[in-house]
Amino acid sequence: MLVGHTLSFVRNPETLINNAFRFFGSNDPFAIVVAGRRTVIIRNVQDVAALWRNTEDLSIDPFVTGVFNSFGMSSIGKFKLLANPQEEVLDEFRAKSLLLQANPHNKPFKDLEREWYVAQLLAPEPLQMLLDKYNEILNESLAWRRLSAAYVLSAAAASVGGGNGGQEAKTVSLQHFCRHTVAHCSITTFFGHKLHEVAPSFERDYEMFEKNSWKIFYRLPPVLAKDTHRAKDRAVDGLVRYFALPQAERHELAWIFHTNTAELQALGVPDRDIAGFIMVIIWAINNNAHRMAFWIFAYLVHNPAYFALVRQEIDAAFASAPSPALANSSSSSSSSSKPDMDVLVSACPHLDGVWFEAMRLYNATSAIREAKHACSIGGKAIHVGDQLIAPFRQFHTNPAIFGADAAVFRPDRFLEDKGLARRKGYSPFGGGHTYCPGRLFAQREIYLLVAATLRRYDVGLVPRRGGARMPEVDRDTPSPAAMSPDEDVLVTLTPRLPQGAGAV
Numbered sequence: 001m002l003v004g005h006t007l008s009f010v011r012n013p014e015t016l017i018n019n020a021f022r023f024f025g026s027n028d029p030f031a032i033v034v035a036g037r038r039t040v041i042i043r044n045v046q047d048v049a050a051l052w053r054n055t056e057d058l059s060i061d062p063f064v065t066g067v068f069n070s071f072g073m074s075s076i077g078k079f080k081l082l083a084n085p086q087e088e089v090l091d092e093f094r095a096k097s098l099l100l101q102a103n104p105h106n107k108p109f110k111d112l113e114r115e116w117y118v119a120q121l122l123a124p125e126p127l128q129m130l131l132d133k134y135n136e137i138l139n140e141s142l143a144w145r146r147l148s149a150a151y152v153l154s155a156a157a158a159s160v161g162g163g164n165g166g167q168e169a170k171t172v173s174l175q176h177f178c179r180h181t182v183a184h185c186s187i188t189t190f191f192g193h194k195l196h197e198v199a200p201s202f203e204r205d206y207e208m209f210e211k212n213s214w215k216i217f218y219r220l221p222p223v224l225a226k227d228t229h230r231a232k233d234r235a236v237d238g239l240v241r242y243f244a245l246p247q248a249e250r251h252e253l254a255w256i257f258h259t260n261t262a263e264l265q266a267l268g269v270p271d272r273d274i275a276g277f278i279m280v281i282i283w284a285i286n287n288n289a290h291r292m293a294f295w296i297f298a299y300l301v302h303n304p305a306y307f308a309l310v311r312q313e314i315d316a317a318f319a320s321a322p323s324p325a326l327a328n329s330s331s332s333s334s335s336s337s338k339p340d341m342d343v344l345v346s347a348c349p350h351l352d353g354v355w356f357e358a359m360r361l362y363n364a365t366s367a368i369r370e371a372k373h374a375c376s377i378g379g380k381a382i383h384v385g386d387q388l389i390a391p392f393r394q395f396h397t398n399p400a401i402f403g404a405d406a407a408v409f410r411p412d413r414f415l416e417d418k419g420l421a422r423r424k425g426y427s428p429f430g431g432g433h434t435y436c437p438g439r440l441f442a443q444r445e446i447y448l449l450v451a452a453t454l455r456r457y458d459v460g461l462v463p464r465r466g467g468a469r470m471p472e473v474d475r476d477t478p479s480p481a482a483m484s485p486d487e488d489v490l491v492t493l494t495p496r497l498p499q500g501a502g503a504v
């Protein structure tokens with residue numbers, strides 16, 4: 001049975017799918033029509049595993065090229081991503097190109113690229129080097145005098161909730177704090193300071209684009225997304241200028257992006273397409289991460305007891321670092337503000353709990369594939385050209401997996417059941433051959449952000465008309481991945497006083 005339901009699917013896939021399941025009365029896959037296409041929806045955990053396994057018949061490539069299409073990539077650029085390197089690499093690049101020299105199975109660019117992500121983002125040493133750089137940039141940007149106008153709304157000597165009565169406090173938009181800090185730190189980590197020199201408005205343009213990037217992702221007519229397209233085009237212009245610099249001036253560029261751009265050049269992909277391609281990856285890096293950071297902070301400031309537990313764990317990770325007050329002083333070296341990463345990721349159970357729980361409840365990611373050949377999933381016949389979608393939030397809110405209170409944000413569930421984050425059905429980073437290669441970086445960058453912030457500052461909730469309220473998910477804005485809140489949270493940041501001075 002086919003049901004035409006494009007708009008309701010884009011706006012709120014969950015309600016539509018729940019209604020359909022009630023209607024059909026089973027967990028078997030069923031078909032609806034989305035944007036004129038037969039789309040098979042999957043909810044059974046075993047069927048998702050079958051979808052991930054079946055790389056012969058089911059492909060993610062049409063979805064990926066669709067995204068690049070929405071972001072303005074030319075036909076030649078899209079063709080080259082999936083083309084045969086033996087036929088496409090230009091003569092002058094053949095001796096050096098990894099697509100020819102380190103590609104025994106002659107994989108197209110898009111497939112070989114996955115191996116490069118793994119090499120940079122999942123191998124311990126390269127990952128740690130990126131994180132060390134990230135931490136340095138983070139500590140510079142969180143210094144009291146450098147807190148950015150992108151999120152500071154006002155500064156005043158005020159008596160605030162954190163207990164440092166009379167000390168200066170800055171009022172901050174939590175949404176903008178997370179969006180700006182995550183984007184600034186990761187963009188500078190991967191591209192270096194030179195990008196800001198040649199494209200001073202890059203971050204602003206990127207953030208403006210990203211705020212409504214769903215309009216591009218869901219291919220709204222350009223006339224309905226003018227500002228978003230313009231901001232994206234300006235950011236891409238900035239990247240074109242950056243990549244036109246001699247390589248020596250881009251020495252801070254991370255290996256993965258050096259490799260991506262060099263190999264796309266070797267394939268003869270036009271410069272603007274290369275910049276557009278990199279823009280999509282920058283979006284994948286940031287779009288989810290800052291929203292997750294927001295939900296974590298939002299939960300912590302609304303739950304002081306949990307905040308205190310997380311801060312205790314974080315302070316232990318800084319055991320060999322100087323006191324918070326020293327960390328805030330301009331003379332403090334960035335390395336002295338470095339937490340022990342092992343403690344942070346393996347001895348902070350309450351931080352883990354709030355991270356796992358945010359990733360469970362505020363993540364609308366789906367597995368998406370298209371059928372290249374006829375096959376079957378969960379007993380359902382799949383025709384060539386069918387689109388298959390498995391929305392993970394269906395599993396993440398399933399009481400059979402997460403208990404009767406699955407709809408509630410309760411981090412302790414991950415402390416009570418240590419195996420819960422490995423349970424089938426918990427897939428915030430997807431799975432199969434497209435399993436997010438940035439998963440370790442993402443978790444660690446967010447832990448660093450939470451750690452650095454709580455280490456340096458008392459974070460107080462600004463009183464809100466109508467009383468404090470943990471935001472809910474914004475159900476009016478479609479989200480391809482991490483979900484936005486229906487309301488911002490305003491907080492005060494106040495430098496923590498040294499231990500022993502009665503402030504902490």
Ligand code: HEM
Nearest residue numbers: 114284285288289292365428429430434436437438441442
């Ligand atoms: C909380 C933050 C993040 C979440 C929730 C997230 C989630 C995901 C998911 C679900 C996928 C799989 C998509 C699919 O199968 O279609 C994915 C893919 C990907 N992610 Fe992430 N991600 C995050 C952060 C990052 C970061 C920080 C990076 C890079 C540093 C990154 C790089 C990528 C890349 C390159 C892919 C494409 C993989 C492929 O097609 O083989 N992600 N991400």
